[in-house]
Amino acid sequence: MSRPLLQVRGVSRWFGGLRAVDEVSFDLESHEIVGLIGPNGAGKTTLFETISGFIRPTRGAVTFDGSDITGHPPHRLARLGIGRTFQIVQPFRDVSVLENVIAGVLGPNRETSDPRAEAMAVLTRVRLDHRAGLLARNLSLPEKKRLEIARALATRPRLLLLDEVMAGLTPAEIDEIMVILADIRREGIALLIVEHVMRAIMSLSDRLVVMANGRKIAEGLPATVAADPAVIEAYLGRRHHGAA
Amino acid sequence: MDVLPLLPQTLADGFLLGAVYAIVAVGLTLTFGVLRIVNFAHGDFLALGLYLTYLGATWLHLDPYLSLVLVLPLVTLAAAFTYRLLIAPVILAPEHNQIVVTLGLSLILQNAMLAIFTADLHAMPSVLSGHIVRIGNVFIQAAALIASAASIAVCLGLYWLLRSTELGRQIRAAAQDRDAALMSGVNVDRMYLIAFCIGVGSLGLVAPLIAPFNYVSPSVGSSFTLTAFIVVVLGSMGNFVGALIGGFIIGLVEAVGGLLTGGSINFIITYAIFILFLLFRPEGLLGGRRL
Amino acid sequence: MKPMLLLGAVIALLAALAPFLSIYGQHIFVLVALYGAVALAWNILGGMAGQMSLGHALFVGAGAYLSTALYLNLGVSPWIGLVLAACLGGALGALMGYTVFRRRLSGVYFALVTLALAEMTLHIVSNVSALGAANGLAIPARPSLANLQFTSKLGYCYAALAVLTVAAIVIIVIHRSRLGYVFLAIRENERSAAALGIDVVQGKVIAAAISGALAAMVGPIYANYVLFIDPESMFGITLSIDALLFSFVGGLGSLFGPLLGTVVLVPLTELLRGMLAGRLAGVHLIVYGVILVLVMRLAPRGLWGLLSDAVARRRA
Numbered sequence: 001m002s003r004p005l006l007q008v009r010g011v012s013r014w015f016g017g018l019r020a021v022d023e024v025s026f027d028l029e030s031h032e033i034v035g036l037i038g039p040n041g042a043g044k045t046t047l048f049e050t051i052s053g054f055i056r057p058t059r060g061a062v063t064f065d066g067s068d069i070t071g072h073p074p075h076r077l078a079r080l081g082i083g084r085t086f087q088i089v090q091p092f093r094d095v096s097v098l099e100n101v102i103a104g105v106l107g108p109n110r111e112t113s114d115p116r117a118e119a120m121a122v123l124t125r126v127r128l129d130h131r132a133g134l135l136a137r138n139l140s141l142p143e144k145k146r147l148e149i150a151r152a153l154a155t156r157p158r159l160l161l162l163d164e165v166m167a168g169l170t171p172a173e174i175d176e177i178m179v180i181l182a183d184i185r186r187e188g189i190a191l192l193i194v195e196h197v198m199r200a201i202m203s204l205s206d207r208l209v210v211m212a213n214g215r216k217i218a219e220g221l222p223a224t225v226a227a228d229p230a231v232i233e234a235y236l237g238r239r240h241h242g243a244a
Numbered sequence: 245m246d247v248l249p250l251l252p253q254t255l256a257d258g259f260l261l262g263a264v265y266a267i268v269a270v271g272l273t274l275t276f277g278v279l280r281i282v283n284f285a286h287g288d289f290l291a292l293g294l295y296l297t298y299l300g301a302t303w304l305h306l307d308p309y310l311s312l313v314l315v316l317p318l319v320t321l322a323a324a325f326t327y328r329l330l331i332a333p334v335i336l337a338p339e340h341n342q343i344v345v346t347l348g349l350s351l352i353l354q355n356a357m358l359a360i361f362t363a364d365l366h367a368m369p370s371v372l373s374g375h376i377v378r379i380g381n382v383f384i385q386a387a388a389l390i391a392s393a394a395s396i397a398v399c400l401g402l403y404w405l406l407r408s409t410e411l412g413r414q415i416r417a418a419a420q421d422r423d424a425a426l427m428s429g430v431n432v433d434r435m436y437l438i439a440f441c442i443g444v445g446s447l448g449l450v451a452p453l454i455a456p457f458n459y460v461s462p463s464v465g466s467s468f469t470l471t472a473f474i475v476v477v478l479g480s481m482g483n484f485v486g487a488l489i490g491g492f493i494i495g496l497v498e499a500v501g502g503l504l505t506g507g508s509i510n511f512i513i514t515y516a517i518f519i520l521f522l523l524f525r526p527e528g529l530l531g532g533r534r535l
Numbered sequence: 536m537k538p539m540l541l542l543g544a545v546i547a548l549l550a551a552l553a554p555f556l557s558i559y560g561q562h563i564f565v566l567v568a569l570y571g572a573v574a575l576a577w578n579i580l581g582g583m584a585g586q587m588s589l590g591h592a593l594f595v596g597a598g599a600y601l602s603t604a605l606y607l608n609l610g611v612s613p614w615i616g617l618v619l620a621a622c623l624g625g626a627l628g629a630l631m632g633y634t635v636f637r638r639r640l641s642g643v644y645f646a647l648v649t650l651a652l653a654e655m656t657l658h659i660v661s662n663v664s665a666l667g668a669a670n671g672l673a674i675p676a677r678p679s680l681a682n683l684q685f686t687s688k689l690g691y692c693y694a695a696l697a698v699l700t701v702a703a704i705v706i707i708v709i710h711r712s713r714l715g716y717v718f719l720a721i722r723e724n725e726r727s728a729a730a731l732g733i734d735v736v737q738g739k740v741i742a743a744a745i746s747g748a749l750a751a752m753v754g755p756i757y758a759n760y761v762l763f764i765d766p767e768s769m770f771g772i773t774l775s776i777d778a779l780l781f782s783f784v785g786g787l788g789s790l791f792g793p794l795l796g797t798v799v800l801v802p803l804t805e806l807l808r809g810m811l812a813g814r815l816a817g818v819h820l821i822v823y824g825v826i827l828v829l830v831m832r833l834a835p836r837g838l839w840g841l842l843s844d845a846v847a848r849r850r851a
Contacts (some may be wrong), residue, residue, distance in 0.1 A: 052730065078732035086730070092723040103720050106713040108732030155732055282643050319816050333832060339642040344783055345831045347589075347776065351824030355817035421712070462817075470654065473647055508658045515655035522648050524635055 003066060004160055005190050006051070007032040011200055013046050018048040023060070026244035028161030030158065033181075033191040035205035035222070037198075039235055042211040044194045045087075045163070051192070052084045052161050053077045064159070077107045083157030085148045087164045097123065098132040104154030119154060126150045126180050142173040148181065148187055149229040159190045166197040202226070210234070249381075255496065256382045262390035262495020264458075267450050268468050269475035270399050274443035276473070277482035278406070280417050280434060281331055282342040285350035287469030288357075293319045293451025294368075294460035295357055301368045301455075306529040308370045308455040311512065312448075319440050319448025320457045327440045350466065358462040370456035387456035394453050396488065397432050398446060403484040405442075415439045474518040480528030489529065538707045538790065546700050553692040561688040565760060567801045570622070570777060574785070574793035575702040575777035576749035579629075579709070581787035585722030586659075589646045590653030591778045594624040594747045596755025596769030597796035600660065601643075603672050603764055606682075608665075613683035613848025617755045625744045632743030636736045637642035650772070657770035671757060671765025673775050683759045691760045698756055702749045706790055709745070718742055722788065752780075780823055785829050786839025795838050 004027035013021040021043045028034045036044050049055040051062055053074035059089075061070045069077060074084075092100050094199035101119035105112055112118055123129040126146040131139065137148060146163055152160055162181075166174050178200055185191060196199040201208070206227045208219040218225050225231055268290060275281045293315050296372040300311030330349060358388055374377040376385035406412035418435035427434050458464075479486025494514055501510030521528065553564060573595060581587045581758025601623050611619075635648055661669040667719070683693055700777040709715045717738040720728035725735050758764045768774070781800055786792020807819040834841055
């Protein structure tokens, strides 16, 4: 009986009187893609920040591969195998694409025999190898997004947290990312995705977790969740973002 | 202890010194505390004001209190130029750009004044020079008393300006959330310019007020700049009442420290307090925002 | 491999050049090498790791005073003093880094702390009579290799060149190792760096320690060259600003930009001082200020940036 790769148990985060995240619990199995959705202000980003170590939860616990990681700093989590991308992509602008990824290879302070080769291999996986020598600031937005993913992949994660990686992309560019994410899943890396682009997250995810007002209001298969009246009501009156 | 009889005078001196520190620092409270503009040339604008006052005294035979009418607008103009040419282009850039640019400005200003006026100290006599007010055993220069009163007035005045006027509201909006302010129609760039001119221009008011009891030299600027930063941090960023309190504390520490130890130990104490606050209580005495 | 070879060639060239310079030329050589070493050291913390110090004179002065005090009072050879200076500089840097960076203070706060520390040290040393107080310490001229004193300037040229070489080698080694990427990531984006597994605080502390150690090594060489140190020259803000200035003008964060900046600005200063014959004091500082502002606005990547852009254009 394999235990879940990630266990989120009763995680809460309060800011003064505001309960940004309120007693959220869910599991994520290795090899799974779980989508985290919900209207704006639902607390998805805050939950993400607590799981990735940037914010300490007020209450609750996060476990990764059996070990408690609650409140551990981000760099420790990265070394354990949790990678993440950021919503606003900020590559290291004045160095090359390849060097950006090498930073990811070397970051976790692991043994590597050939950082350059390893970085090139990662770039190939995200189809950026032809841009390896380019300065990062000269990349287009979709290329920067792929670089962001590449950098996180370079840390050899077992779980990858993706923060609205599709934001601002055209439908064709979204399709490209979806192919890359499917490849990543095939390599055995679990994904936890926060996303507003509905069609992408619906088709990618094995399961969805829906948040509203800081609480989890639904969890399950995409089709089931989409039909859930509570979920529909949470989104009622709010525009879908990026429904393509 | 033989210092006890000297204590009242020392306390008075410290209070007056503190008032000067406060009024110099309050402009920095606005530019650094509220706007987050790092200006290492702050004190040099004070020196500029002092030299302009000096010129007013020697060329136009104006009493410093009269030359205020000229010095204040001139320094404010210099502030406006500085903002447009140096600060505005790097306002959104990484912090170190502002540090370096204003350091460069400080170098230019200080050494230009050094080249023009030499390192000689100059005094600027005023109609009030030499007028001493006596309270019991304590002797206070009348000019210093006026400067102190002005200091309290300016600090409270800026507090009122930021809190209770429309201009102040817009400045605060522009400083706190640039994008939100832009969307609500606030002319962010203009607010920054105005606030910077008020903050730095205030030194054009301070200079003539402290001229009667302060020597002017080119290096006056840098010592006041560092002290101003100390007062701003101590008094909590963006807090005008805090600037007043912080100024008094530093003034008193320096005066009493000087009495008790002699030498430049009092500066050591001031810097030590500063470093300790930066490390352990960057939000200052009155709390609130930090960083 | 290339940077090391290039460095070796340049050092060999300079070493061969030194004997043929005039006395005045050799004096400039020593100044450029020593200031260059301080600028390179500053750049490790300020440019590579992105933490701007306004008080680097603290390290140089600490090294100078430690070595000089040990020599004058205990007869300790300045060579040992040199090693001890590096240790002291490293320890000071690490301590300062650890106390400051753990609190996650932003750039300005760090700059202010370093400024205040240097000023405070200046005043402390000015009041310690065992360290010569405000009058400083004079080193009796007894040229011998053991005393790190030389009869001719040429010896000092090589000593200064040696310190410069050490700094340059350290920088190349850092650049090629994981540490170089750690500094890069910290400078560019601390959050991303953390997400990539980098311990940001530890990285900054290491940068401060290395930077402090290298800067401190310049102290003893300078002290034994000028044979006199005092608080103002050793801890004063002028030296701290010079380190920043040369790095900026040369190219912040670049490998050897700071050296380029030093090579351009130090002779320029001496030239100006010579031309104005001390009549207009401080004019060279006005020039510094103007250059600093111009570089900031027009060429933020400094001379090194301009050069590499020109080379890139030539290649394209």
